[in-house]
Amino acid sequence: MTDTAVATEDIARQFGDVWAVHGVDLAIPAGEIYGFLGPNGAGKSTLVRMLCTLLRPTRGRGIVAGHDVARHPEQVRLRIGVALQDAALDDRQTGRELLDLQGRLYGLRRDERNARVAQVLRLVDIGSAIDRQVKTYSGGMKRRLDLAAALIHDPDIVFLDEPTTGLDPESRAAVWDEVRMLNQEHGTTIFLTTQYLEEADELAHRVGIISRGRIVAEGTPDELKRTVGTDVVVVRLEDLDEATLHALRQVPGVEEVVADRHEVMVHAENGAAVVSPVAVALHDAGAAVVSLTLRTPTLDDVFLQLTGSHLEAEEGGAGGATAPAQGRTRHEAVRP
Amino acid sequence: MTSTAVAPAPAPARRVQARPAGFVVDVASVARRAIRQIPREPEAVIPALIVPIFFYVLNIGALSTVTRTAGIDFKAFELPVAVVFAVTGVSRASALVTDIQNGYFDRLVITPVRRLPLLLGLMTADLTLVAALAVPVLLVGLGLGVGFVTGVAGMVVFIVLSGLWGLVFTGLPYAIALKTGNPGAVNASFVLFFPITFLSTTFVPAPALQGWLRAVANVNPMTYILAGLRSLVSNHITGGRPGPVWNFTVLGEAVLAIAAFGAVSLTLALLALRGRVRRR
Numbered sequence: 001m002t003d004t005a006v007a008t009e010d011i012a013r014q015f016g017d018v019w020a021v022h023g024v025d026l027a028i029p030a031g032e033i034y035g036f037l038g039p040n041g042a043g044k045s046t047l048v049r050m051l052c053t054l055l056r057p058t059r060g061r062g063i064v065a066g067h068d069v070a071r072h073p074e075q076v077r078l079r080i081g082v083a084l085q086d087a088a089l090d091d092r093q094t095g096r097e098l099l100d101l102q103g104r105l106y107g108l109r110r111d112e113r114n115a116r117v118a119q120v121l122r123l124v125d126i127g128s129a130i131d132r133q134v135k136t137y138s139g140g141m142k143r144r145l146d147l148a149a150a151l152i153h154d155p156d157i158v159f160l161d162e163p164t165t166g167l168d169p170e171s172r173a174a175v176w177d178e179v180r181m182l183n184q185e186h187g188t189t190i191f192l193t194t195q196y197l198e199e200a201d202e203l204a205h206r207v208g209i210i211s212r213g214r215i216v217a218e219g220t221p222d223e224l225k226r227t228v229g230t231d232v233v234v235v236r237l238e239d240l241d242e243a244t245l246h247a248l249r250q251v252p253g254v255e256e257v258v259a260d261r262h263e264v265m266v267h268a269e270n271g272a273a274v275v276s277p278v279a280v281a282l283h284d285a286g287a288a289v290v291s292l293t294l295r296t297p298t299l300d301d302v303f304l305q306l307t308g309s310h311l312e313a314e315e316g317g318a319g320g321a322t323a324p325a326q327g328r329t330r331h332e333a334v335r336p
Numbered sequence: 337m338t339s340t341a342v343a344p345a346p347a348p349a350r351r352v353q354a355r356p357a358g359f360v361v362d363v364a365s366v367a368r369r370a371i372r373q374i375p376r377e378p379e380a381v382i383p384a385l386i387v388p389i390f391f392y393v394l395n396i397g398a399l400s401t402v403t404r405t406a407g408i409d410f411k412a413f414e415l416p417v418a419v420v421f422a423v424t425g426v427s428r429a430s431a432l433v434t435d436i437q438n439g440y441f442d443r444l445v446i447t448p449v450r451r452l453p454l455l456l457g458l459m460t461a462d463l464t465l466v467a468a469l470a471v472p473v474l475l476v477g478l479g480l481g482v483g484f485v486t487g488v489a490g491m492v493v494f495i496v497l498s499g500l501w502g503l504v505f506t507g508l509p510y511a512i513a514l515k516t517g518n519p520g521a522v523n524a525s526f527v528l529f530f531p532i533t534f535l536s537t538t539f540v541p542a543p544a545l546q547g548w549l550r551a552v553a554n555v556n557p558m559t560y561i562l563a564g565l566r567s568l569v570s571n572h573i574t575g576g577r578p579g580p581v582w583n584f585t586v587l588g589e590a591v592l593a594i595a596a597f598g599a600v601s602l603t604l605a606l607l608a609l610r611g612r613v614r615r616r
Binding site: 054077080082084086087088089090091093101104105106108112133153154155 | 351354355356357365368369373376377438439440442444445446447448449
């Protein structure tokens with residue numbers, strides 16, 4: 001396999017008048033876990049469907065495992081494993097039958113299929129349920145079987161489209177462990193889309209943040225977080241007005257103030273040093289403070305700084321893991 | 337001296353090489369899955385068996401006496417109708433729609449499987465099922481005293497022709513399933529069954545049909561299929577002088593009718609498959 005597992009050049013996809021993906025450039029080296037982070041409707045799944053040959057790009061190019069996805073889709077299919085959003089399974093097969101069928105379609109001989117089923121079941125723990133019909137599985141088990149089906153032919157590159165959406169925390173952690181093991185022990189390149197900040201932070205070597213069909217930032221989670229400063233003082237207020245924001249901007253050591261309705265993010269190199277001055281400034285401005293906390297930056301702060309809205313707020317309320325804050329539809333980015 | 341037992345490190349897993357499985361393996365793999373599903377969905381199969389047997393017994397009970405006066409052996413006359421009822425419209429089209437809706441079809445499309453076997457595999461399973469449905473109906477007819485003038489060979493041809501008819505009819509629900517991905521539309525395709533089967537010689541011989549019904553029956557492939565099947569059962573099913581035991585003219589017309597219907601229905605299904613798997 002080439003050193004670059006996935007590369008795109010200005011890849012774009014249009015549906016009617018809408019550009020779902022609007023000119024994305026990627027270069028993902030082999031062996032990397034790449035996290036593609038963005039809210040629902042940002043274009044994550046459309047990009048994955050182009051890269052795994054289900055959709056033809058409207059323009060641009062996608063190269064996966066050294067092969068052009070538009071010109072040589074059959075070569076790409078041999079080298080990738082895909083677990084699409086929502087486990088795509090047949091409820092009336094047993095888990096073992098489903099895996100065996102996948103193996104047959106990838107041209108594996110009986111001994112190869114048996115060996116691979118045993119191997120993927122060591123990675124993806126389904127237990128004795130493997131011989132039960134899929135309709136008896138829990139959501140977490142279906143996700144794990146979906147992952148196993150994506151791995152049955154030992155692919156070089158695996159696309160996981162929101163692999164933990166809708167899972168309980170325990171099942172989510174199990175999938176994370178399996179993804180890590182797959183990458184560390186087998187060197188598999190993993191392209192992971194997610195709307196969960198924590199998931200991208202925990203799993204990905206590098207993260208691409210996508211908003212409205214465009215990549216707005218890319219780097220390691222630490223690199224991205226450093227772009228918004230080292231610490232954040234989060235202040236929740238009963239009412240937010242320009243005078244309060246002005247007062248906060250005047251506090252020595254404050255680098256940036258970002259407001260989102262009743263919440264203000266005060267960015268500072270040394271958060272601990274500005275907590276007291278911030279509290280005093282709020283008091284002097286007559287602000288009614290609900291809470292004040294100090295934390296290190298998250299990818300949500302990166303997203304907020306780049307797009308002017310929280311990641312959850314852009315989800316439109318559809319099935320987010322962290323429930324979108326009610327009424328958080330208006331936002332305002334204020335820079336000192 | 338103490339010794340330490342060291343567990344051998346597990347041998348690294350041998351990597352496998354994915355490759356195209358080949359056309360025949362693709363068809364067999366898809367068919368194998370579809371056939372395995374059949375006994376797991378008895379609710380889809382049992383009515384297809386019970387309904388034609390019920391109407392067969394009902395019709396011959398109600399009309400045998402009347403038709404006997406016209407010289408018609410109604411048990412033999414209606415046996416092909418019962419078998420056609422059993423095999424027409426039985427398909428995996430609803431299961432295909434489920435696959436499309438839950439994303440499993442996409443999972444299959446992402447594999448190296450060729451596109452045509454995705455349909456042919458299902459049709460292979462359908463052929464197996466319709467043949468399996470035809471046999472018990474045939475046995476009921478034999479149990480009621482219907483004999484085959486063409487013997488066991490005729491029974492085999494009877495099952496094969498019935499199965500082929502059932503197969504080519506599946507082209508319609510598959511075309512609708514692939515085109516729409518809508519279970520309601522697939523279920524609605526069953527209405528096609530009624531004009532095709534009833535605007536024909538289903539209950540009376542061709543000479544007894546009058547006016548527009550006769551004109552429609554003359555161009556309905558079902559008329560020729562029923563005639564072919566009936567010729568295998570009896571060479572004087574509507575009375576009169578016995579014809580040849582093997583009436584190859586009538587059988588040839590039945591085969592042509594099936595082929596003509598299949599040319600249309602399977603073309604529609606293939607076009608719908610092409611549209612479905614085309615990367616839009």
